[in-house]
Amino acid sequence: MIPPGLMISAPASGTGKTTLMLGLLAAFRAQGIEVQPFKSGPDYIDPAFHTAASGRASFNLDSWSMDRARIDGLAGNAAGADLILAEGSMGLFDGVARPGGCGNGASADIATLMGWPVVLVLDVSGAAQSVAATALGFSKMRPEMPFAGVVLNRVASPRHETLVRVGMEQVGVKVLGSLPRRSEIELPERHLGLVQAGEQENLPDLLADAAAFVAEHVDLQALRAAAGGATDAIKDPAKVIPPGQRIALAQDSAFAFVYPHLLAGWRAAGAEVLPFSPLADEAPDDSADVCWLPGGYPELHAGTLAAAERFRAGLQKFAQARPVHGECGGYMAMGAGLIDKDGTRHQMTGLLGLETSFAKRKFHLGYRKADLNAPLPGHAVRARLTGHEFHYATILEEPDEPLAHITDANDQPVPETGSLRRYEGGGCATGTFFHMIAEGV
Incomplete structure (x- = not known):
């Protein structure tokens, strides 16, 4: 069986989705929950971090460069897990102008194809009730795309959180968590993105810290309950021809x-x-x-x-x-x-x-x-x-x-x-x- 899943995405890069993703993977793992990670898009670096956090190999799913059969086959790697978490790339709807295999490369494509509701990470610094307009727009832009709710990031204070939540209630968007502003668990970067997982000497400590932080500020039970797209059908993976024996x-x-x-x-x-x-x-x-x-x-x-x-x-x-x-x-x-x-x-x-x-x-x-x-x-x-x-x-x-x-x-x-x-x-x-x-x- 392929377990239910969620797509962890955001309006743009730099919003905090990787920190949330790694914290969720490590927090669920600490609870004994088997989580299968995926990466939407062609990013080379994030899957190694997913593997370190979850203990399961992470795979890329890409709607532009892969056809549906390959994506379905790769989803079969989730067999035996309790939950799927896929991390988006860039903004939720960002992709190329001309579609490829079964979409334009946007994370929204994968969420819709697989039936994985979107958890939108919102950087709420510098705004309050107005953030709800962003959440509402993202939840409605593609009506066929399942939408679970939002996790607020970089919240300045309890008062700030209250104001943002008021806005979300007004537009009917569920808040699944609220992360206070913090920089200690942000991962170092270089010119091609994050420093590789194998070069992070303190990675276990960072993951443990992220797990504790996320577990404290995100409703893990509600988030897991929001997952969707479970299926008994496991497709054979598309064959890959090796370059040699x-x-x-x-x-x-x-x-x-x-x-x-x-x-x-x-x-x-x-x-x-x-x-x-x-x-x-x-x-x-x-x-x-x-x-x-x-x-x-x-x-x-x-x-x-x-x-x-x-x-x-x-x-x-x-x-x-x-x-x-x-x-x-x-x-x-x-x-x-x-x-x-x-x-x-x-x-x-x-x-x-x-x-x-x-x-x-x-x-x-x-x-x-x-x-x-x-x-x-x-x-x-x-x-x-x-x-x-x-x-x-x-x-x-x-x-x-x-x-x-x-x-x-x-x-x-x-x-x-x-x-x-x-x-x-x-x-x-x-x-x-x-x-x-x-x-x-």
């Missing part, structure tokens, strides 16, 4: 962004994942038949990677006869050089001629469609992939053969085509700046 996967603080549903799909298909750490100067396992370098933060570790001679030599040897693929940060590490924010160039592995710079920062964000010009590990030529790009690197040179014709969500061409280099021994190096999510949407 034995996959050497770079895994450390520089290479950590790989979608959980892909890893789970690879393993479900019978593939074996062989982790290695470039930062520890480890080479990919020589018994692997493919090497995968995920995204991450190579720009923060460029000096260490430049000095990792065993890693560089091992990767170069591997690529002579077998495929190596990199996404975003992994793609940059496969290039010839990376210039850090201070203007210092660091030698990378040189599998490709790519030169990138963080001294000349430029924000790249958005969904991507790729029509492959050449085979990619696990995907044939002309396969159509969906993915997401999020980085600040500037390309100085991308001289190798273009890997794909890439467009954005509005079908406009994207100049970052990815790269392909073939080797005489039968191997190849491929890379893209987008993180792959699915094929065939």
Whole structure:
């Protein structure tokens, strides 16, 4: 059985939904309630925090890059849990202009598709009864979307809370909790979002603090009772084609962004994942038949990677006869050089001629469609992939053969085509700046 669920969302980013989400996960877990977390949208970082808080692997659900069958299949990971909590991205209705697989990427799409009522987190600082107008508008904008109520955040005082509640009563919106203004449990951020869960030394303390804070100020029983969308129907997960049978996967603080549903799909298909750490100067396992370098933060570790001679030599040897693929940060590490924010160039592995710079920062964000010009590990030529790009690197040179014709969500061409280099021994190096999510949407 798939248990009932809720969508934790907000009018905009920075409103406090991640703090509430993590506090709820940890608070329910402390009560012995099994909660299955999901992340609406293509965010790479939040699912690891969800997993730490809940003890269950979190998965992305995305209405633009996934079709309904894939979303339903991923929801099957909630079997055996008591409750589903999905965290939204950006504002509740924010998405792209042109729909994709089964929506435009908005959290409201997932809430409506799955029947999970929305819990709207409202930053009430600087207003009182007027906040009710915002809540009413969000509850009515899509009549087919289930709506549970609101959690007030950054409440200044008991008097302030009373005034806000008066407004909510006037428009018939239920208040499920009221969080006083507090900064101690806010998580540190860097240029791509939150610092990764694996780098948070005090994460258990932060989660325990968030659990206690949320349990004190949110009606957990009422919130759980508001959940909906339970079903006995468990759909088979959409198959994920692994890039190989034995996959050497770079895994450390520089290479950590790989979608959980892909890893789970690879393993479900019978593939074996062989982790290695470039930062520890480890080479990919020589018994692997493919090497995968995920995204991450190579720009923060460029000096260490430049000095990792065993890693560089091992990767170069591997690529002579077998495929190596990199996404975003992994793609940059496969290039010839990376210039850090201070203007210092660091030698990378040189599998490709790519030169990138963080001294000349430029924000790249958005969904991507790729029509492959050449085979990619696990995907044939002309396969159509969906993915997401999020980085600040500037390309100085991308001289190798273009890997794909890439467009954005509005079908406009994207100049970052990815790269392909073939080797005489039968191997190849491929890379893209987008993180792959699915094929065939």
